[in-house]
Amino acid sequence: MDIKKLLSEMTLAEKLGQLTQLNAVFFNAENDADITGPAAKLHIGEDDISLTGSVLNFTSAALMKKTQDAAMARQPHHIPLLFMQDVIHGFRTVYPIPLAMGCSFDETLVEDCARMAAKEAAVSGVHVTFSPMMDLARDARWGRVMESPGEDPTLNGRVGAAFVRGYQGDGTDPYDIPACVKHFAAYGAPEAGRDYAPVELSEHTLREYYLPAYRACVDAGVKMIMPAFNTIGGVPCTANRHLLDTILRREWGFKGVVISDYHAHHEMVKHGVAENDKEAVALAVNAGCDIEMMSTATYRFAKELLDEGRITMEQIDAATLRVLELKNQLGLFENPYRVASEKEEKRLHLCPEHRALARRAAEESAVLLKNDGVLPFSKALRKVAVIGPFAKEQGIKGNWAGNGRDEDCVTVLAGVRTLLPDAEVATTRGCSWELGETKVPDLEEAVELASEADAVVLCLGEYQHHSGEGNSRATLTLSPAQMTLARAVLDANKNTAVVLFNGRPLVIPELSAIAPAILDMWQPGTEGGNAAARLLFGDANPCGKLSMSFPYHEGQCPIYYSHLHTGRPVANPKEITQTGYCSRYMDVPVDPLYVFGHGLSYNTYTYDNLTLSADVIHPGEELEVAVTVKNEGKRYGKETVQLYIRDKVASVARPVKELKDFVKLELEAGESAAVIFTITEEDLRFHTVSGAFDSEAGEFEVMVGKSSDELLAATFRLEK
Numbered sequence: 001m002d003i004k005k006l007l008s009e010m011t012l013a014e015k016l017g018q019l020t021q022l023n024a025v026f027f028n029a030e031n032d033a034d035i036t037g038p039a040a041k042l043h044i045g046e047d048d049i050s051l052t053g054s055v056l057n058f059t060s061a062a063l064m065k066k067t068q069d070a071a072m073a074r075q076p077h078h079i080p081l082l083f084m085q086d087v088i089h090g091f092r093t094v095y096p097i098p099l100a101m102g103c104s105f106d107e108t109l110v111e112d113c114a115r116m117a118a119k120e121a122a123v124s125g126v127h128v129t130f131s132p133m134m135d136l137a138r139d140a141r142w143g144r145v146m147e148s149p150g151e152d153p154t155l156n157g158r159v160g161a162a163f164v165r166g167y168q169g170d171g172t173d174p175y176d177i178p179a180c181v182k183h184f185a186a187y188g189a190p191e192a193g194r195d196y197a198p199v200e201l202s203e204h205t206l207r208e209y210y211l212p213a214y215r216a217c218v219d220a221g222v223k224m225i226m227p228a229f230n231t232i233g234g235v236p237c238t239a240n241r242h243l244l245d246t247i248l249r250r251e252w253g254f255k256g257v258v259i260s261d262y263h264a265h266h267e268m269v270k271h272g273v274a275e276n277d278k279e280a281v282a283l284a285v286n287a288g289c290d291i292e293m294m295s296t297a298t299y300r301f302a303k304e305l306l307d308e309g310r311i312t313m314e315q316i317d318a319a320t321l322r323v324l325e326l327k328n329q330l331g332l333f334e335n336p337y338r339v340a341s342e343k344e345e346k347r348l349h350l351c352p353e354h355r356a357l358a359r360r361a362a363e364e365s366a367v368l369l370k371n372d373g374v375l376p377f378s379k380a381l382r383k384v385a386v387i388g389p390f391a392k393e394q395g396i397k398g399n400w401a402g403n404g405r406d407e408d409c410v411t412v413l414a415g416v417r418t419l420l421p422d423a424e425v426a427t428t429r430g431c432s433w434e435l436g437e438t439k440v441p442d443l444e445e446a447v448e449l450a451s452e453a454d455a456v457v458l459c460l461g462e463y464q465h466h467s468g469e470g471n472s473r474a475t476l477t478l479s480p481a482q483m484t485l486a487r488a489v490l491d492a493n494k495n496t497a498v499v500l501f502n503g504r505p506l507v508i509p510e511l512s513a514i515a516p517a518i519l520d521m522w523q524p525g526t527e528g529g530n531a532a533a534r535l536l537f538g539d540a541n542p543c544g545k546l547s548m549s550f551p552y553h554e555g556q557c558p559i560y561y562s563h564l565h566t567g568r569p570v571a572n573p574k575e576i577t578q579t580g581y582c583s584r585y586m587d588v589p590v591d592p593l594y595v596f597g598h599g600l601s602y603n604t605y606t607y608d609n610l611t612l613s614a615d616v617i618h619p620g621e622e623l624e625v626a627v628t629v630k631n632e633g634k635r636y637g638k639e640t641v642q643l644y645i646r647d648k649v650a651s652v653a654r655p656v657k658e659l660k661d662f663v664k665l666e667l668e669a670g671e672s673a674a675v676i677f678t679i680t681e682e683d684l685r686f687h688t689v690s691g692a693f694d695s696e697a698g699e700f701e702v703m704v705g706k707s708s709d710e711l712l713a714a715t716f717r718l719e720k
C-alpha cells in the first residue's frame with residue numbers, strides 16, 4: 001500500500017481516528033474483553049467510533065474477522081483495524097509471570113515462550129502485544145513487580161530483548177507480532193511503592209539504572225513504546241518531551257509508534273498539569289505521543305488546537321503515518337485477517353507442545369530458596385499430604401494472563417497425584433488465601449493428615465489477584481491464618497516442604513526459620529502443578545535464581561543488591577542489632593532475607609580458579625575472566641554463573657556491585673566447566689559526574705559466583 005498517497009487522501013477526522021484506540025467492547029457487544037483500566041464516557045458518536053484505527057483486547061479470531069469486516073466497510077478508505085492486547089506471559093497457554101521468567105536467567109527460554117505466545121495470539125487475531133514491561137522493580141510493595149523481569153538493568157535488558165525477538169521474529173513470518181515496550185519510564189519507582197504515585201529520580205539515576213532496559217528493547221527493534229502513568233519530576237510521562245522526544249526519538253533513534261497508556265491523556269487533568277482534555281492533547285501531541293488509548297480527547301480537540309496553531313498538521317501527519325506504516329509492515333491492507341483462524345486456535349491453544357514448554361518454563365523459573373535436605377522427596381513415598389490454600393487452587397496463572405483460564409491450570413494436588421499414581425495423596429485447604437485471614441477452619445484435619453503422612457507439601461502464598469496493577473501492599477507477610485497453619489503442620493511433620501505462590505517477593509523470615517525447605521513457584525501458569533510436583537520429587541532439578549531481592553521486612557523497601565555504599569556502611573548487614581552511627585535499622589538487618597541471584601539446586605556447584613588474563617586493560621583491549629565450575633552433585637543440573645563488577649573509585653558513587661554478564665551452564669553429575677567472560681572498557685562506562693557516558697581509569701573489582709553474595713573476587717585496573 002502506498003501509505004503516503006493514502007495519507008494525502010485522508011480527511012483530518014480519518015487521521016485522528018487512526019490516533020485513537022478503543023476497547024473491543026465498543027465494537028462488539030458480544031465481546032467479553034477485559035476492561036483493563038477505569039472505563040469512562042467516550043463523548044463521541046457511532047460514526048466517529050467507526051473511524052477508530054485500533055482496538056484493545058479482542059479475544060478471538062471469529063470476533064476479530066467480523067469486526068474487521070464491519071470496520072473496513074465503514075472506513076472511507078477501508079483502512080484495516082490494528083488489534084492489540086496485553087499478551088504478557090502467554091495467550092491461552094500461560095507460562096510464569098515475567099518476574100519468574102527473569103529468575104530463569106534463560107534468554108532462549110524467554111524467547112521460545114514469547115514465540116509460543118505470539119503464535120497463539122496471532123491465530124486469535126492479535127496484531128500487537130503490550131509487552132515486554134521493562135520497569136525496574138526494586139520495591140515489592142508495588143503490585144506490578146510481577147510484570148517485570150526484576151531489579152537489575154542488565155538482566156532486565158537481556159530478558160526484554162529476548163521477549164522482543166520472540167514476539168517480533170524478523171518481521172517476515174505471519175505469526176510475528178510487534179511488541180510494545182512499557183512503561184516508559186521508571187514506573188517501578190513510585191513513591192512508597194504505591195501504584196501510579198509520583199517518581200522522583202535524578203537524571204543520573206534515571207539514565208544509569210532505569211532507562212537501559214527500555215533501550216535494550218529499542219535496540220532489539222521493538223515497534224512500539226508506551227509512556228508510563230507516573231510523573232517524573234512532576235511531569236507526566238505522556239507529556240514528557242524530554243523522555244519521548246529528546247531521549248527516545250533523538251538520542252535513541254526510535255522510529256516506531258508511541259501509544260499512551262489507558263486513559264492517560266485525561267489523567268493529566270487529574271495530575272493537575274492540564275486544565276482540561278484539550279490542554280492535555282496539546283501536551284501529549286507536542287511531547288510526541290501518537291495514539292491515545294481508551295479516551296477520545298485527540299479526536300475531539302485536535303482541530304481546535306490546529307486552528308489555534310498550538311499543534312501542527314505535520315505532527316498529526318507524522319503520527320498517522322507511523323500508524324499506517326505499522327499496518328503496512330503487517331500486510332494488513334492486503335490481508336486484514338493475517339493468520340486469524342478458528343481452526344488454528346483449536347490446534348495451537350493448549351496443545352501438548354505448548355503445555356510442555358509452559359511446564360519447563362515453570363520448572364526453570366522456580367527458585368529453591370531453602371533446602372535442609374528434605375528435598376527432593378522420594379517417589380517411593382506411600383502417603384503424601386498436600387495441604388494449604390494453594391494445594392488445589394487453580395488460580396495460579398498470575399495476573400495479566402491474556403486469554404488464560406484458571407480451569408486450564410494444573411494444581412499442585414493434581415500434579416502430585418499424576419506423578420505418584422500409586423501413592424495415597426490426601427489434601428485439605430487449612431485456610432483461605434484472603435489477605436489478613438485469621439481463621440483456620442481445617443487446622444485439626446491438616447495436623448492429622450500431616451502427622452500420618454510420609455511427607456507434606458505445604459502450599460502457601462499470595463493469590464494471583466493480590467499482585468498486579470493497582471494492587472500495592474504495605475504489608476508483605478503471609479496471613480496470620482497461613483502462619484498458624486504452617487507452624488502446626490511443620491510441628492506435626494518435619495518432612496515438610498513449603499511451596500510458595502506469589503506475584504512479588506514476600507516477607508517470610510519466620511517461615512524461612514521454621515520450614516526445612518521452601519520452593520518458590522511464583523505464579524507459574526497453566527502447568528504450575530506438574531512443574532511443582534516434578535521439582536519436589538526430583539524429576540526436575542531447581543535452577544532458578546532470584547531476579548528480585550526478598551526483603552526481611554517491608555520497612556527495607558525499596559531494597560536491591562546493587563546499592564551504593566553510603567559514607568557510613570554497616571559492619572554486619574546481616575545482623576539485626578547494629579550500634580553506632582552507621583546506615584542501619586535498630587530493629588531489622590540491612591540485608592534482605594534472600595539476595596538477588598540466590599537459588600539452590602539439588603546439586604552443589606563449586607567455583608574455583610578465578611583468573612584474569614591481565615591486571616591492566618586499556619580501551620580496545622579485552623580482559624578474560626575465567627572460572628571453573630564443578631557439579632559436585634549426583635544429578636544433571638543447570639547453574640547460572642554470574643559476573644559482577646565494582647568500580648571502586650569514580651566521579652560519582654558507584655554500586656557495591658553490578659551484574660555485567662551471566663551464563664547458564666548445563667552440567668552432568670561430576671562434570672566441570674571452564675567459564676570465560678570477556679570485559680572491555682565499554683562494559684565499564686557509566687554516567688559520570690559531568691553527565692557523559694564514559695569510563696574512568698582506576699581499580700575495579702571483578703566477582704564471579706552463584707549469587708550476588710557468594711562470589712570469588714579479583715581486581716584489575718583500567719588505564720586510559
Ligand code: GLC
Binds near residue numbers: 130262469
Ligand atoms: C493498563 C496498563 C498497561 C496495559 C494497558 C492496556 O492500564 O497500565 O500495562 O497495557 O492498560 O490494557
